[in-house]
Amino acid sequence: MDRRRFITTLLATCLLPSTRALAGNPLIPFTLTEDDESASFVIELEGSNEHNVFTLDHPPRVVIDLPQVTRVASSSAALHQHAGIVEDVRTGQRAGGIRIVLDLKTLKQPKTHIRQLGANRSQLIVSINDPDPLMAAVTAEAQSHNQPRKAIIEIDAGHGGKDPGCISADDHYEKYVAMGVADYLKGRLDTDPRFEPSLTRDSDIFIPLHQRVLMARNHHADLFISIHADAAPTTKAAGASVYILSEHGASSATARWLAESQNSSDRYASTRDSEIYSDDPDVQSVLIDLSMRGTDVASQKLARTTLNQLGSVTALHNDRVNKAAFAVLKSPDIPSMLVETGFMSNRQDCRRLLRSAHQQELAEALHQSVADFFEANPIPG
Incomplete structure (x- = not known):
């Protein structure tokens, strides 16, 4: 067996269980109801309801460890308003499971309850000074059956900090344009x-x-959108473009040049130690191949929808979905695209990209693209 085939077999053996695990561990929604004095956190669990709940101080917080859960997301519209006793909610991986942290305004001791919903289903209720936690649990169960969960959108503003991105002839930086559009889109x-x-x-x-x-x-994103405003060797290049990850190389010389330009951002990084990258070129090639499985079709649909929407607010560099090996698009399980909002090297493009009104127009087009994509491709509740 040659070296590349061995590496392919080894990686497939290691990665395929993770793919099955994702399918068997769907995103589990949780709800949080709160007011100035009390709060109730509710999550529905399949199978094991193993949990560990404790408090920490400085700052005051309630910690909920769920060792048998791997993916969670909020299903509560009020979660991010922080209008009550809970100031913030944070989640992260912990010893193969999930840790959820409720940051509190003042430390209060929680109470835990398990409510059986069936032979293999239960609710974990963590109540903080709540006189009626059962009501929160019943409400959460009703919401879980009647409301689809929110789609999680990761917005990536290209470059930043010591990496300015492309610089126009009159010293305007790409990183500020990308951040402006990203901010408007998030809003x-x-x-x-x-x-x-x-x-x-x-x-x-x-x-x-x-x-x-x-x-x-880590955010369990359903979509990844990277926002840029690039330059080209010629000042004649103009207009917006949309890119997805290429499986077999760049779709054009311009696409290849842009990918090399954007990927050079990692020259500022001190390390590339991640589960996506490898210094071994054979391993890297196989990882890229694997990353395309299951996401290419969705990325194509998203990019095509986005290209159509962008065409209503700005000129297009071309009217096709481009492909290039952008490093930032190499996620194996998230539909991803990179949006070039225009060219900093083109005087007219740059002038428009610097205007707040045009950044808002671009954000509106991207918002509509996301909405159209999920209307045609709804996510499971």
Whole structure:
């Protein structure tokens, strides 16, 4: 067996169980109801209801460990308003399971309850000074059957910090244009009850490309949108473009040039140690091949919808979905696209991209693209 075939077999053996595990561990919604004095956290569990709940101080918080759960998301529209006793809700991987942290305004001791819903289903209720936690549990169960969960959208503002991106002839930076459009898009999605947006960066900081991919996966994103405004060797290049990950190389010389330009951002990073990247070129090639399975069709649909919407607010560089090996698109299980909103190297494009009104127009087009995509491709509740 040659080396490449051995690596392919080894990676497939390692990665395919993860794919099955994702299918067998769907995104589990939780709800949080609260007021100034009390709160109830409710999550429905399949199979094991093993849990560990405890408090920590400085800052005050309730910690909920669920060792048999791997993916969770909020199904509560009020969760991010933080109008009550809970100031913030954080989730993350912990020892193969999930840790959920409720940051409190003042420390209060929680009570836990298990409510059986069937032979293999139960609700974990964590109540904080709530006189009627059962009501929260009943409400949460009704919501879980009547409301689809929100689609999680990861918005990536390209470049940032010590990586300025492309610089126009009159010293305007791509990173600020990308952040402007990303901010407007998040603002629009925040007001749409169908979506839960998240930013890879919300300030002028540098984040390596592979970490952006991992952030989207850790947030259990349903879509990944990377926003850029690039340059080209010629000042005649103009208009917006949409890219998805190429399986067999760039779709054009321009696409290849742009991918090399964007991927060079990782020269600012000190490490590439992630589950997506490898310094071994054979392993890297196989990982890219595997990453295309199951997401290419969805990415194509998303990109085509986006291209149509962008054409209503700006000129297009071309009217096809482009393909290139952008590192930031290499997520194995999230439909992803990279949007070039225009060219910083083109004077007219750059002038428009710097205008707040045009950034809002671009954000509106992207919002409509996301809405159209999920209307045609609804996610399971």
